[in-house]
Amino acid sequence: MPAQPVGKLPLTPTPGAGRGTAGPRRPRATAWLVLLLTVVGLGAAFALGPSDATTTKATGTGLPASSQSARVAGIVKTFPAGAVAPAIVVFSNGDGSPLTAEQQAVIADRASSLAPLGLAPEASRPQTLQGRVATVAVVLPAGADDGANSAAVDRIRSTASDRLPAPLRAQVTGAPAVRADIGKVFQGADTSLLIATASVVAVLLLVTYRSPILWLVPLLVVGAADRLAAVLVGVLAPHAGVQVDASTAGIQSVLVFGAGTDYALLLVSRYRDELHRTDDRFTAMARAWRGTAPAVLASGTTVVLSLLTLLAAELTGNRGLGFAGAVGIATAVLFGLLVLPAALVLPGRRLFWPLVPAVGEPVAADRRGLWSRIGTAVAAHPARVAAAGAAVLVLLACGGLGLRTGLAQADSFRTTPEAILGARTLAAVQPAGAAEPLTLVSTAGSADRVAEAARQVPGVAAVTPTARTDRYARADVVLTAPPGTQASDRAIDALRRQVAGVPGADALVGGPTAETHDTALANAHDTRLIVPLVLAIVFLVLVALLRALVAPVLLIATVIASYFAALGAGWLLFRTTLDFPALDSNVPLLSFLFLVALGVDYNIFLVARTREDTLVGHDTRSAVLRALASTGGVITSAGILLAAVFAVLGVLPLITLTQIGVIVGLGVLLDTLLVRTVMVPALVLLTGRRFWWPGTPETAGRTSETPGRTPEPVG
Numbered sequence: 001m002p003a004q005p006v007g008k009l010p011l012t013p014t015p016g017a018g019r020g021t022a023g024p025r026r027p028r029a030t031a032w033l034v035l036l037l038t039v040v041g042l043g044a045a046f047a048l049g050p051s052d053a054t055t056t057k058a059t060g061t062g063l064p065a066s067s068q069s070a071r072v073a074g075i076v077k078t079f080p081a082g083a084v085a086p087a088i089v090v091f092s093n094g095d096g097s098p099l100t101a102e103q104q105a106v107i108a109d110r111a112s113s114l115a116p117l118g119l120a121p122e123a124s125r126p127q128t129l130q131g132r133v134a135t136v137a138v139v140l141p142a143g144a145d146d147g148a149n150s151a152a153v154d155r156i157r158s159t160a161s162d163r164l165p166a167p168l169r170a171q172v173t174g175a176p177a178v179r180a181d182i183g184k185v186f187q188g189a190d191t192s193l194l195i196a197t198a199s200v201v202a203v204l205l206l207v208t209y210r211s212p213i214l215w216l217v218p219l220l221v222v223g224a225a226d227r228l229a230a231v232l233v234g235v236l237a238p239h240a241g242v243q244v245d246a247s248t249a250g251i252q253s254v255l256v257f258g259a260g261t262d263y264a265l266l267l268v269s270r271y272r273d274e275l276h277r278t279d280d281r282f283t284a285m286a287r288a289w290r291g292t293a294p295a296v297l298a299s300g301t302t303v304v305l306s307l308l309t310l311l312a313a314e315l316t317g318n319r320g321l322g323f324a325g326a327v328g329i330a331t332a333v334l335f336g337l338l339v340l341p342a343a344l345v346l347p348g349r350r351l352f353w354p355l356v357p358a359v360g361e362p363v364a365a366d367r368r369g370l371w372s373r374i375g376t377a378v379a380a381h382p383a384r385v386a387a388a389g390a391a392v393l394v395l396l397a398c399g400g401l402g403l404r405t406g407l408a409q410a411d412s413f414r415t416t417p418e419a420i421l422g423a424r425t426l427a428a429v430q431p432a433g434a435a436e437p438l439t440l441v442s443t444a445g446s447a448d449r450v451a452e453a454a455r456q457v458p459g460v461a462a463v464t465p466t467a468r469t470d471r472y473a474r475a476d477v478v479l480t481a482p483p484g485t486q487a488s489d490r491a492i493d494a495l496r497r498q499v500a501g502v503p504g505a506d507a508l509v510g511g512p513t514a515e516t517h518d519t520a521l522a523n524a525h526d527t528r529l530i531v532p533l534v535l536a537i538v539f540l541v542l543v544a545l546l547r548a549l550v551a552p553v554l555l556i557a558t559v560i561a562s563y564f565a566a567l568g569a570g571w572l573l574f575r576t577t578l579d580f581p582a583l584d585s586n587v588p589l590l591s592f593l594f595l596v597a598l599g600v601d602y603n604i605f606l607v608a609r610t611r612e613d614t615l616v617g618h619d620t621r622s623a624v625l626r627a628l629a630s631t632g633g634v635i636t637s638a639g640i641l642l643a644a645v646f647a648v649l650g651v652l653p654l655i656t657l658t659q660i661g662v663i664v665g666l667g668v669l670l671d672t673l674l675v676r677t678v679m680v681p682a683l684v685l686l687t688g689r690r691f692w693w694p695g696t697p698e699t700a701g702r703t704s705e706t707p708g709r710t711p712e713p714v715g
Helices: 025-048 068-076 101-117 146-161 175-186 189-209 216-240 246-275 281-312 316-345 348-352 370-380 382-400 418-427 444-455 486-500 512-546 550-578 587-615 620-651 655-692 697-703
Strands: 084-093 127-129 133-141 168-173 438-443 460-468 472-479 508-510
Touching: 025 216, 025 281, 025 316, 068 438, 068 508, 068 512, 084 101, 084 146, 084 175, 084 418, 101 133, 101 146, 101 168, 133 146, 133 418, 146 168, 146 175, 168 175, 168 418, 175 418, 175 512, 189 216, 189 246, 189 620, 216 246, 216 316, 246 281, 246 316, 246 348, 246 587, 246 620, 281 316, 281 512, 281 587, 370 382, 370 620, 370 655, 382 550, 382 655, 438 444, 438 486, 438 512, 444 460, 444 472, 444 486, 472 486, 486 508, 486 512, 508 512, 512 550, 512 587, 550 587, 550 655, 587 620, 587 655, 587 697, 620 655, 655 697
Parallel strands: none
Antiparallel strands: 084 133, 084 168, 127 133, 438 472, 438 508, 460 472
16 A cells, blocks of 8 residues: 655545544444543542642751751751751841941941841841851741741741941851752753743654644643653652652652653654554554553553552652652553554544555564664664664763762852852851851750860861750760761761760750751662662563563663763763862662663563564574564664653752753663664674573464564565
């Protein structure tokens, strides 16, 4: 049957395209029923469920109760003043000149206006430092939610800056101000990410399909899956004991759109191939579904189980991300295997206009296209190709030499917020840690001994007792190093060791700067725990799918190699181009999780298709070349799309998310364009039938018959 002419919409259906050859009414009715139930279910979920996935307005990673910082926070609440933190208003001249007497009078008047905004008005007395900077402390509750804290900081900023005579300026810093500025980063984060992600997916689908109609179907299905996943997370997260903030909700949308669109690309590609073999679209969809479902289920299972390993993490932020991501991927798989086939099959072949597939045209595996030629080139010298690919990965991985983790607080934003600028102004006239002092608590009777011990620690600038109860004593400890730096971390560790040696003191060190340090330690613990679990899960899923042992080991090795290559390339880019001084402490873990779980998808798509062709009678060499020709285009499109989706994380001004997006994007591109394109086929060609050991699909293919499929020559 000739192909429909490109550029002209057919006025009559392709023969057989509008009718089923075996009971057409039943599959058509089933497809309509699936869509009807989906619409009804979505309507009920949106009407009765929460508006989004967020279950908390607080942002941050969430430390375990056993950490010193969390224990200090609990003890501080027992003091009469409760848990408090000062927002520090820093007055200075923009040109760095000393404060005049008139300006100091203005600051004193402004301090009287600021005092009622805090819990302790008597604390809001101006303090002049070196004649160039004056500070006013406004004490705020440390336990307020993000909304209340941001509102309080906004009131302080408005009051402090209102009609100040130039060049006098007011900058609000301190822990509440830093927290408020971080909160602003995530205001509307999930909406911004959703819009940006959907836009990127829409453009890439339009370019991939070159059809004014077809791209809408997967976009709408995946978009519906994303919104349903958000509702499900909002409903289920409280029952699972996890918290989901705005940043996690945004990342969930990235995962759903990325993985869901990948599944759609795979199904549409297979459906198009089957439409070349039969004039019955329902039969074509049934065959396409049977061909793609095992790979999609294996891929989805791998990602879901990998994300669920985060439930074993110490940080509540990691646990929330794991739960939300797993629900999102499971929803994407459900919609990809149930809703998308129904939405694709009902419109018939016209959905592909102007490139309408016609019966009798060669399928992808039989075309002498780009991927067939690449396969032939790889087959000519598989050992050289594998060695060259490995050399590229090793070279890129070497870019990670000297990699540093632990991003300082001042370096966490792509655009410097007011809280950081104020801290820098303050650091010019007093120790850098003065804006966020540590909190030192001990038994009341040992307070003096603990304070004296703390003063002996290198890196400690001052120790000031602040409060005492019958049971506990509290002091503020100012460090010489800026918060969140390696010098600050070393001082915290030394301080904890020193005060722990005071007999009977039960001394603990907490506060915002210590929380940042404890978060880094918890991330290191989570990395040591989660990485082996993820690798074990991926291995077991591959063994179950491929019924082999050699193949899973080789595939996991390639994904790990691409991760280290992406990490090295990312670090090189950060240092030479973006000028990031270090990776945030959670970037290596989350990048590894996303890359291994999602990157192995493309290997699954390729190798599952190879095994399928082997089972119908092709030898392993022919099967992998056919699989490369069949899946090369769709997997490349899927990889580019997924990399672009993760790059969308860069729309937020937080460096952590930018780093994750860049590293995962680079890793996905390496998986798509190098590892899956040349290295995996080369490894399959080198190992031959031993690739499937201890399985023997070649033997099974010769001794069994598969209806509807016969061995065909490559090319």
